[in-house]
């Protein structure tokens with residue numbers, strides 16, 4: 001088990017990661033999901049012992065990576081964001097070197113390297129200089145390095161970035177097949193990626209954990225909720241105000257402009273009954289409803305919602321108010337320009 | 342650790358770079374040697390290898406940063422530092438392996454220069470004792486320069502900057518006596534004395550004149566260890582302050 005406890009990391013004065021706590025259970029593939037700059041790589045660099053943390057601990061099977069690094073590091077295979085390959089070495093030579101520094105017994109190195117080359121399908125380029133390999137192959141060589149010595153834990157930082165779709169599928173299958181013997185943390189900024197291979201996911205944004213749950217639970221938690229798409233004519237701030245005051249409206253996710261004074265609102269509602277209330281209220285306030293449709297929310301939206309909030313735990317309401325202020329400001333500008341003409 | 346040593350060594354032998362440096366090195370060595378022969382007077386067939394050593398290192402120490410510039414800067418630039426730092430090796434072992442590899446290359450380079458005394462020995466006499474002494478001094482001096490070069494390489498991501506910093510350090514090292522003797526420090530005898538303590542040139546001169554003093558040997562070894570220690574600290578500090 002890997003335990004990450006209250007992990008905090010500052011780069012100078014900027015916190016890249018703030019008070020992160022989660023555990024990785026044996027033989028699971030844990031998804032580590034967050035937009036770019038969320039702090040995924042930073043966290044992984046700390047977990048693997050590359051960077052020290054500003055505060056908090058990382059325990060690998062109970063061994064603190066900062067206290068007994070050499071012992072803890074032996075249990076981890078790490079594929080960083082940029083594959084750590086020496087371009088002036090040949091593939092096999094590089095892997096033998098890696099086996100050496102990882103402290104794999106001399107007698108076992110050859111077999112380990114062959115095994116890793118087989119699994120990653122790089123045997124056909126074993127005598128090529130890494131410099132001359134494509135991005136996909138380099139990534140695989142870096143991956144092969146990570147599984148040398150059969151470490152119990154594999155930490156993979158965005159292993160499919162920059163690969164073509166076929167390679168992505170291959171890598172996914174490989175990760176699934178590795179699950180049998182390894183415990184894996186897989187980071188990505190793409191939800192579909194995580195959904196495809198992980199059972200459990202930690203969602204991180206702006207250096208803070210936003211959710212830790214199984215994919216299934218996250219999907220279920222959406223329950224009967226619905227997304228309502230409504231095209232409405234009327235001043236945006238008034239319309240949002242009107243909608244927001246209705247019982248059963250969870251959130252106004254988005255409002256995109258269709259035309260002057262016409263917006264399509266994306267409204268999350270508790271259940272289908274709320275739709276009628278909204279329509280009644282809008283009509284009462286003399287707003288014109290041009291179109292109505294509903295859709296099931298998906299995980300993508302949950303992800304966007306969870307990660308779009310800035311840090312400092314602002315409530316959703318504050319966010320929406322901010323949003324309205326901006327909108328009003330731009331509305332006024334528009335009005336002004338019209339008068340000029 | 343041996344794997345890392347081997348890889349480093351290999352990287353020198355597989356780059357044309359080390360060969361260019363070795364060739365330059367031999368060439369630099371040849372010039373005073375030829376001069377020495379040319380200047381022989383008709384009656385006395387005698388010239389001093391010690392002098393050659395002494396003259397040489399002025400040129401030679403500028404070659405050392407070219408050997409050491411890539412040691413850490415390159416790892417950082419190519420992202421392979423992560424590989425070393427997340428392996429069970431600790432920073433001490435990493436620095437030691439790299440230092441030993443550069444030292445080995447350096448040792449081979451000076452071994453090549455034996456070529457000149459050997460030719461001389463074929464036709465005449467060579468003062469073996471002073472030769473050994475000169476070589477020892479040369480080697481120890483080289484180790485100090487290597488450890489300084491590695492420290493410079495640990496400061497940056499760019500081998501070129503590492504080389505420039507290294508050359509700068511070498512210049513300071515060479516001219517430390519001149520600095521000491523400059524007007525400013527003549528008026529500050531205490532400061533001059535402190536700077537004088539770091540002066541390596543006089544100590545090297547001892548070696549080149551065939552005097553092998555224990556104090557001088559200890560000085561060079563201490564200096565080497567000290568700069569390697571700084572290198573370890575510098576790497577650790579980089580780890581703490583950024584990525």
Ligand SMILES: Nc1ncnc2c1ncn2[C@@H]1O[C@H](COP(=O)(O)OP(=O)(O)O)[C@@H](O)[C@H]1O
Pocket residue numbers: 011015016034035036037038039040041042043583584
């Ligand atoms: N070496 C560094 N020095 C300063 N800031 C950094 C460094 N590395 C990352 N950061 C900052 O830390 C934050 C998290 O980065 P990172 O962990 O790379 O995110 P992710 O991998 O999720 O995209 C970002 O805001 C980034 O700008």
Ligand SMILES: [Mg+2]
Pocket residue numbers: 037040041042081157
């Ligand atoms: Mg990243």
